[in-house]
Amino acid sequence: MYAERLNKIAPFRVVELMERARALEASGHELVHFEVGEPDFPTAEPIARAGVRAIQEGHTKYTQALGLPELRASIAAYYDLLGVSVPAQRIVVTTGASAGLTLLNGLLLNPGDEVLVTDPGYPCNEVFAALVNAQAVRVPVGVEARFQVTGAHLASRWGDTTRGVLLASPANPTGVVQQREHLSDAFGLVRQRGGFSILDEIYQGLVYGEAPEYRTGLEIDKDIFVLNSFSKYFGMTGWRLGWMVVPEPAVEPIARLAQNLFISPPSIAQQAAIEAFSPQSMAVHEFRREQFAQRRDLLAAGLQSLGFQVPLMPQGAFYLYVDVSSTGMDSFDFCWRLIDEFHVAATPGIDFGDHQAERFVRFAYTTGSSSIELGLERIGRALRQWGVACS
Numbered sequence: 001m002y003a004e005r006l007n008k009i010a011p012f013r014v015v016e017l018m019e020r021a022r023a024l025e026a027s028g029h030e031l032v033h034f035e036v037g038e039p040d041f042p043t044a045e046p047i048a049r050a051g052v053r054a055i056q057e058g059h060t061k062y063t064q065a066l067g068l069p070e071l072r073a074s075i076a077a078y079y080d081l082l083g084v085s086v087p088a089q090r091i092v093v094t095t096g097a098s099a100g101l102t103l104l105n106g107l108l109l110n111p112g113d114e115v116l117v118t119d120p121g122y123p124c125n126e127v128f129a130a131l132v133n134a135q136a137v138r139v140p141v142g143v144e145a146r147f148q149v150t151g152a153h154l155a156s157r158w159g160d161t162t163r164g165v166l167l168a169s170p171a172n173p174t175g176v177v178q179q180r181e182h183l184s185d186a187f188g189l190v191r192q193r194g195g196f197s198i199l200d201e202i203y204q205g206l207v208y209g210e211a212p213e214y215r216t217g218l219e220i221d222k223d224i225f226v227l228n229s230f231s232k233y234f235g236m237t238g239w240r241l242g243w244m245v246v247p248e249p250a251v252e253p254i255a256r257l258a259q260n261l262f263i264s265p266p267s268i269a270q271q272a273a274i275e276a277f278s279p280q281s282m283a284v285h286e287f288r289r290e291q292f293a294q295r296r297d298l299l300a301a302g303l304q305s306l307g308f309q310v311p312l313m314p315q316g317a318f319y320l321y322v323d324v325s326s327t328g329m330d331s332f333d334f335c336w337r338l339i340d341e342f343h344v345a346a347t348p349g350i351d352f353g354d355h356q357a358e359r360f361v362r363f364a365y366t367t368g369s370s371s372i373e374l375g376l377e378r379i380g381r382a383l384r385q386w387g388v389a390c391s
């Protein structure tokens, strides 16, 4: 009765784990949550107040399909701050990066076409392709490559029906920022093959440590499609708002698609998001970024002192992708035993692909430092109780 594509769409394994976590919490247990892929902070107050004002002032109607001109101009001004000039006409406001992905797959892929994605990578990418009867082809880019995609990786999977690539930096689940030389090499290969490059920059802004080599992939190649979102750095997951930067000729066909698929992005969220770039709001985002940086260091040091390998210190997002193979357990069993016996939730690698999935677990530091410390203490106890020396 339902379409065949549904057979290819697997549920997240972490959902079962989260249900287990909820059940444990309902029966009075305190859980440590390392599985959550969204900031624990509420939306910054100036943005929230702008949202309330938008409702009170009656900004409750459809807007332009490509987004409010004022918001598109604010996003263009944000790129000026990042050091690249992006005309507001090339900015498309979307209902989260998820709608941006829907639009780009609709724009760029015919039935039977292939798009290359990384393994591990954001699992929903495959579903967006399946919805237009195209296929995402996984390119294994593992720890041996420091999770850095190169032109050679892409060339190894490029076939007759490949139309382009979808990369991410900083990436989910690894937190890895692609090095400029690798990204440039990857874009170069795609250009040579006459394909499209999409760069998912939804974690742009959440970069820690030394100054990044580049602030946006648009510095490296101005013709790529870039996805961004108000969800992560701007702390607005539930407002469902994102944006894209697209090459000029793509604006009109995207507008046609967006009008038909979504009519417009949410008006209240757009009004609120204008405020996301104000100095007051930016100060909140930056303060939170510093907190994420501290949490990253705390969690990484704690896991390392327990003997786990954090193969490289990821520079961005809010994830650590940790090798648990030295426990002798596969990552799926590790996660289940950890939640069942020690009430610590984390996401097994299987949710992000096949490549080395049995070895890796994603730990999100979207929880405060006291909770991180409690989680580390419990993991330490687990290792002792299970009698697995982890080194």
Ligand SMILES: Cc1ncc(COP(=O)(O)O)c(C=O)c1O
Pocket (backbone or CB within 6 Å): 037, 095, 096, 097, 098, 099, 122, 168, 171, 172, 200, 202, 228, 229, 230, 231, 237, 241, 242
């Ligand atoms: C890499 C990546 N891309 C896209 C999304 C979708 O984000 P949203 O639709 O909230 O903007 C997510 C969400 O976690 C993500 O991790």
